[in-house]
Amino acid sequence: MDNGLSIRMQHLFNRHGDGRAVCVAADHGYMSDVTPNVVNLRSVTEAVIRGGVDAILLSPGQAIRLAPLLRGLDGPALIVRADWMNLPRLGSSNVTNAVPQRRLIHQKVMTAEQALSLGATAITIYLFIGYDDQVEAAGIDSCARFASECRKFGLPCIMEPLAVGGHVTGANIVDLLTLGARMCAELGADAIKIPYTGDVETFARLVSVTQLPVLVLGGARSENERDALELLEEGLQAGGHGCLMGRNVTKSPDPEALVRRLCQVAHENYSVNDAMRGRKWDKVRLRVVTSQCTGCQLCVTACVAAHETRLFGNHMARLAVVPQRLGENKVYYCTLCKKCIEVCPTGALRWDRGTGAVSLDLEVCTACDKCVEICPTHVVMKSDRPIQVADRELSWYPVICDLCGVAPACARICPTGAITVDQRKMVK
């Protein structure tokens, strides 16, 4: 990879050293009817920069005006939209179209050199497949020319394959997107911007066939901010390198906050729940769905096996599965209700700051039995053998769920998903 291309790819994808990028597309006013998000692009741009966005996609005109906002060592990268199309205004069903369009027009409007002179770190261009042969061939021609120009100037070329038109159906859209992504790779794209295929498995295949950084685009705005975060999370799970979100961000009531959350998911490995809360919860708790439990007792066995305490037998497990009527099973487990901690007279039971589970300090335990008595789920057990602690012997000690650190064996082994791990905040 030549020096200029390498530097710009790093600027785009490696501002946080993780090879990922959270980008915002603010080029809709260039192609669609006037919508509220394009009315005041300056304030949206300022907001997403405050949110920590890695790159912003702008039309040539907006790039001329807004590029100064992107300056500075820590400034986001500028991606320039180098082509134009009328897709958002196609069709007569959209009654809000001021000037309805009948045919898809897609054209190159500037050169890679001109984009470079605007301060672009990359350009992006469409490749339409599924509309008609002529549009596809023109797109191929345009992409090939841009790839060649961009290579000359060391400017990353992000290609955006879109499957639209009469040849696209619900049954073939994933295949067409995968085809488009691969064609872009073959044409010489440096990265791909593409719609999400709908599930991790098919998107992972799409990513793997490109062998390039892939940015998932957001599509139409969802009313639920969580949807955008989940889209990014699933894209990353599939091996994607981030997102290039448009309307979800630009039409958001708080673009800065949404970008910050997207960055937390992409760069700080926040879960969507953590990002929505705005803080990371690294403590866990068990979650049980009784209806999914088959009573196989694997969890009980795994619990005993996971603890090297010389206590053997399923009766020493820190949870229990009890058959009920009509083939149902009830799972008894530590709910972290902290009643045992509250009742402990010596302070032997306390929260473990590292794992968030209940921990036992044998040094001060008197085997008083109060914790066993009070446990509402009966999962604080008495050990079936004594234990030597310093210069004294306890005839028994409480056996309490420690959540196996933060990876409970019961949840890991459960074959039906009846026991899972959920995040929680640290209990004070």
Next chain:
Amino acid sequence: MDLLSTSGKPGLLVDTSAGLSLGALPGLEDFKSAVRPILSLVDGVVCSPGQLRSFENRTTRDAALLVRMDWTNTLRGAEFPLPPVKAFHLNLLNASDALALGASGMVATFLLGYEEEIEAGCQKAAVQLALTGKEFGLPLLVEVRTTGARISLPGKAVELGASYALECGADGIVIPYPGQASLKTIASMLSVPWFIKPTSAGTVFAEWEQAGGLGAAGFWLDHAWLVPGMPLDQVAARLHADQDRTG
């Protein structure tokens, strides 16, 4: 270029370039003598490339000269001797041509409501003129013309044209009066100077009340305003009075 500045002083531009498509226009048959008197009255005159060559001995008090960069037959109506069968839009000049002609700025047409290729051509030309104009320090004025048969929502079409012109990189935008609601949307959207083309001589002052109040940079008047009897001097006096107030 002062007339595209955002200093708040309203400006007056007159477009005399329609002869490119319509031939000798009433009042503009002798172009030089027709335009010379208004050079001190208005802030800018939009000329065809040929007209621009004919100006000599201009002073710094004279209006700025802008050059029309393109040609279209959409100005012709059905009663024109050569009525258009198909709409055309062609680029005539590039930014270096405009500079060589001594223009202070470039004017491009943005047509809406015609075949898709016409709009796409306008889009591409505007982007290219904006980018190449930057190299020479030549501002680009985009004139939005929503005259095609496909316009379904006239006010919204003007909004769309203004938005597109902005996204293409225009330094100034000229729009027909789109109605009060769309005018407010456009005023909130545009971060560059914008000029209003009044609907008629009868509505010119009422429309200026609205547009001027929303921050319009001035008026854009077409060649019809050069016909004797049109209140060009009154419009100029009104805008200059506003200039004095804001100045």
